[in-house]
Amino acid sequence: MNSSSTRTDQDPRVRVLEAAARQSLHAPSVFNTQPWRWRVTTDALELRADPDRQLAHTDPDGRLLMLSCGAALHHARVSLAAAGWAVTVERLPDPSLLARVRTTGPADLDVPAGRLVDAIPRRRTDRRAYGDRPVPEAVLARLGDAVEAEGAHLHVVRPDQMPMLAVSTGRAADAELADPAYRQELHRWTHRPAGSGDGVPAATAVRPSPRRVPLRDYAPGGAAGLSAGTDFDRGAAYLILFGDSDEPAAWLRGGEALSALLLTATAEGLAGAPLSDAVELAWPRRMMRDLLAGIGDPYLVVRVGWGPDAELPPAPRRAPADVIEVVAAPR
Numbered sequence: 001m002n003s004s005s006t007r008t009d010q011d012p013r014v015r016v017l018e019a020a021a022r023q024s025l026h027a028p029s030v031f032n033t034q035p036w037r038w039r040v041t042t043d044a045l046e047l048r049a050d051p052d053r054q055l056a057h058t059d060p061d062g063r064l065l066m067l068s069c070g071a072a073l074h075h076a077r078v079s080l081a082a083a084g085w086a087v088t089v090e091r092l093p094d095p096s097l098l099a100r101v102r103t104t105g106p107a108d109l110d111v112p113a114g115r116l117v118d119a120i121p122r123r124r125t126d127r128r129a130y131g132d133r134p135v136p137e138a139v140l141a142r143l144g145d146a147v148e149a150e151g152a153h154l155h156v157v158r159p160d161q162m163p164m165l166a167v168s169t170g171r172a173a174d175a176e177l178a179d180p181a182y183r184q185e186l187h188r189w190t191h192r193p194a195g196s197g198d199g200v201p202a203a204t205a206v207r208p209s210p211r212r213v214p215l216r217d218y219a220p221g222g223a224a225g226l227s228a229g230t231d232f233d234r235g236a237a238y239l240i241l242f243g244d245s246d247e248p249a250a251w252l253r254g255g256e257a258l259s260a261l262l263l264t265a266t267a268e269g270l271a272g273a274p275l276s277d278a279v280e281l282a283w284p285r286r287m288m289r290d291l292l293a294g295i296g297d298p299y300l301v302v303r304v305g306w307g308p309d310a311e312l313p314p315a316p317r318r319a320p321a322d323v324i325e326v327v328a329a330p331r
């Protein structure tokens with residue numbers, strides 16, 4: 001993809017916009033598909049979905065694709081806020097565009113955004129088991145506030161609801177693994193060509209171990225590179241991210257809320273990992289809806305807790321030049 005200008009002759013605003021697009025590439029995405037594209041113009045960032053990266057079988061409605069793109073959008077917004085820019089965001093302004101983020105001028109120092117932007121490169125999906133220490137109520141309340149600020153909601157799964165979560169996640173995982181089309185899609189995204197910069201390599205997958213809620217097996221057959229550790233998720237909190245409706249615009253906002261949740265958790269020192277098995281198939285998703293007593297539509301389950309000290313290898317990322325197109329004219 002071509003850029004029509006070089007870094008040095010660009011308007012400073014274009015440089016900030018491009019930097020925000022680059023920061024957003026750290027965002028989490030389903031199967032690490034990174035299903036987004038950015039276009040940088042003189043005063044705006046345009047976000048598009050990359051339909052070739054949608055999981056046709058696992059995510060036929062595009063729910064997880066939109067959540068992933070929403071997470072990238074929030075990363076970019078945080079980056080711009082931390083760099084001192086005020087923006088307006090138009091979501092789904094036309095059918096080909098997920099969002100247009102326009103800079104409107106300098107903004108006051110945004111300390112919370114500074115905290116979140118620091119968390120962007122440190123955040124990882126930590127699939128290992130978390131320790132016994134519970135997540136304090138006050139921290140869970142801050143995670144809930146971060147999600148509400150993005151127009152979505154968070155339900156902390158109660159102890160009496162844990163069996164329902166564990167059973168629906170386990171059954172969903174079993175049903176998917178029994179489906180050859182799912183296995184083929186999983187294989188495709190866990191065996192990427194060298195240098196693709198995407199997918200879930202065995203080095204970031206975790207070997208099976210007893211867990212309160214089963215984890216997706218990214219290396220069926222046993223090639224996972226990481227040990228789950230010595231813990232059993234006893235202190236982990238399981239959170240259901242949900243919203244008021246089940247349609248693309250709401251999923252995009254849900255993705256922004258997911259990013260807010262995960263970056264806030266990272267800033268708090270917590271480990272976090274999304275679990276989407278239970279929302280991928282219609283019947284377990286209904287069970288999640290029942291678990292929410294019908295107050296909203298479930299988007300994703302997220303486990304948070306105190307992870308092992310040893311650092312995790314970063315998941316691969318696509319090259320910025322393959323994802324970001326700069327079309328701003330030189331000064």
Ligand SMILES: Cc1cc2nc3c(=O)[nH]c(=O)nc-3n(C[C@H](O)[C@H](O)[C@H](O)COP(=O)(O)O)c2cc1C
Binds near residue numbers: 026065124300
């Ligand atoms: C919508 C969505 C669904 C995800 N579902 C799962 C999941 O079911 N299990 C899991 O271990 N990770 C899941 N992830 C995490 C991704 O696999 C992870 O973001 C990606 O591999 C990149 O790694 P990173 O988050 O460490 O940067 C999900 C992420 C998103 C955004």
